[in-house]
Amino acid sequence: MSTVIETAPPVAAGQAPGKGRWIEDWRPEDADFWATTGKKVAKRNLIFSIFSEHLAFSVWVIWSILVVSLGTLTDPATGAALYPDLVANQANATKIFWLVALPNLIGAIMRFPYTLAVGRFGGRNWTVISALLLLIPVGLALYVVLNPGVSYGFLLFAAITAGFGGGNFASSMSNISYFYPERTKGTALGINAAGGNIGLSSMQLFMPLMLFMGLSLTFATAFWLPLVLASALCAFFFMNNLHVSKATLAQQFAAAKRPHAWVMSFLYIGTFGSFLGLAASFPATLKFVFPDDQKFDFLGTGLLLPIAFLGPLVGSLARPFGGWIADRVGGAIVTAVVFTLMAVCSFGAIAAASAKNLGMFITSMLVLFAMSGAGNGSTYRMIPAIFKRQADAEIARNPAAEEQLLGQSRREGAATLGMAGAIGAVGGFILPKVIGDSIKATNGIGTAFSWFIAMYVVCLIVTLTVYIRKGATMSRV
Template sequence: MVSTETSHPIDTSGIATASSTTLTRRPGRWIDGFDPENTDFWESEGRSIARRNLGWSIFAEFLGFIVWQLWSIVVVMLPAAGFAFTSAETFWLISLPSLVGATLRFPYTFMVPKFGGRNWTIVSAALLLIPAILLSFAVGNPETPFWAMLAIAALAGFGGGNFASSMANITYFFPQKEKGWALGLNAAGGNLGTSVAQFVVPIVVTAVAGVTLLPLAGWIWVPLILIAIWGAWRYMDNLSSAKADFAGSAAALREPHLWLLALLYIGTFGSFIGFASVFPKLIADQFPEFSAIQIGAAGVSLAFLGALVGSLFRPLGGRLSDRFGGARVTIGAFAVMAAGAFGIIGVLALNEFSLFLACFLVLFAATGIGNGATYRMIPSVFLARAAATGMTDVGATQRKAAAALGLISAIGAYGGFVIPQVLNASQQASGGYQPAFVGFGIAYLLLLTLTVVMYVVPRASLAQRQV
């Protein structure tokens, strides 16, 4: 057992003039006394520990998003592998992982305090092996029944749950002043997994001329998952200071603004993950000649650009919110998203792929900005609510806001199920996707109006503050 002594800065408030913290390491890579708010400890030792854990957390979450969104690109390659599923069936294969992943985010949030961040990262990464390996076997046999494919797609939801536990774990490692930066990197690293899966899989499975090796879509990630398991075991830590805040979660659930913010997050993040998952199928349905562009022997799908753009624009949403306010930036994002949705309706009538791609990339960029802006609004809203209700317990307000961040991220992920199913219903009812995009555009305008009314117009319930 190794201990190091660090001291807190002197406090002149009269509560404490000096204190020290003992950092104790126990077997199983448990750490007691980790205090990122202690400046001396943070500068001397805490930052290096936190960044090491952050790096492996990003890698594990990145692989989680890859597995979560594998079916989004695999479904468009099933016909070439001998499968003959209907369009409605493929929409279920695309959307079910999002439904399961969103649901798993609720229990995953509490796994880090119960088992330890390092331990749960090992377990959650190991669980990714199940859907990846089963997918490889299933797509290698055209006789695999739809129900079995659907069950395996549901297991891919393990990857969606990883986001909640990964974000919860990293929260405990960083001081308040650096949480935004760390959580932003963690989230962006995960989101990029969708884009990487959609870019890499078509190239790998078509690398041999004239042969589609679809089972490689799952197998190629197995070595990386094993590295993530090893890295978490070897380099990550468990913090005994990570405690489950059930009281904070219960208080957050009783807050009406949590549900309003969750609705906004369904509109932003839900749209991002929903459109990212269906983009390969939409291209294959509307512009089959552009579904895979041949570069040598390999086929490249341009669908990866959507998730890439959305992921890269997310940090910009946070930065703009710091300057102009989260509500104003969210309003702008919804306005652009509505314009993009209505623009896609006209582009589908023109049957012009370049315009179709451009409209979608604008839509993806707006969802990315909206993700960052809406997420930035959450702590601001809870601080305003505390001011309006006279709550002076800063710690309680922060715990309530932190719980809300996890809950809202889980609820927002259900958009990944809603978007594909709305498109499915539109195609079944009308034979096309235009009615769905009319609905999306109207929904974004309604969410824009909600944001203006609730978070821009001064209200007594928010202490007359603009968020």
């Protein structure tokens, strides 16, 4: 029977790991090993990876709620706005959308070192560290709530630290990619990503729900502190480090020399960049585009947030479905369909906003979110498949180096997952900024969404040319 070989203190497979636990022998492609040992260990690590990543995503978009909530606060004595820069009007559009865009930019930057950290420190160890770092943005957000009237510059600083939450995704996906065999990797990565992505929806649902229940904004912000601590403890006690994931910086940077790593990173801007950017800006966009429509007012609070949470929710749920379909028909085909429908839905959003049809706008946005989520799953399925195909071609020329080449393909594929995640998250910064600039210049979103349509068309052309066109090296990957 296959066994897991671990460093001291030795622990049987499936038991709670001890401090410093490393798994030395990991062979997920070995059917016997996977059935007797690997699947159980991989599932356990996946569960607690999702928990940690879910909270990281929640913290990442905490400012999407705060910009709307703080903007409604007034001085009881004078009735003046406590945060005049956050009052939803055309003049403040750029300032408000900067606060929801900056965390995404910082999160994108943080994904590069976070990806490398898995190979340097181990997946379990880095999950603990990255979870504890989330205490900083939550603590600063709490300070802002407790000290009304702090400067706009301090708000920007506090929002920047929320970007720590964005880095967790890259390290989590890179880590989980080592645990699963190639045949189920798309589904596993889709589930891991979806569990994390739903954190966006959780923040946009539970914070306003707590406010409705009569709890203070202070409580609704501090609520996330014990959960973050719990995620760090769970990672410490129940996750593993894989020796196979260890890699030097040179080995990980080797992925940057692969042209397909850059092509997939660009496509991920179109899918994940859209998902993240639209999720972060959705509450404020609703507030600006439909300021007088009270049908979805949060029971008199002036917040349109109960509808906003549905966007990232459907996008998150669609992600594993996109990975599952991609496992069966190929990621490139799914990705091409996704970009086509995203362009169509963007036209629908423009028309609905122009007609002030809230129902049509929400419908268009929800389908757009769903397509972006499915595209996230399909593109992340394509990445390991691309590197596996490259390895197979190199093995055919040099069979003696099969083990080395397969190990290299796994490392480069994992590094590319992080690289694509980082570059794709830049879209999460660009989209809110474009929306904010569009609202300030035209008092509408038509200009912004027209640019998004152009981006989706370019992504579709790249997908068709590189990954579907007959004769392409990676055709139907």
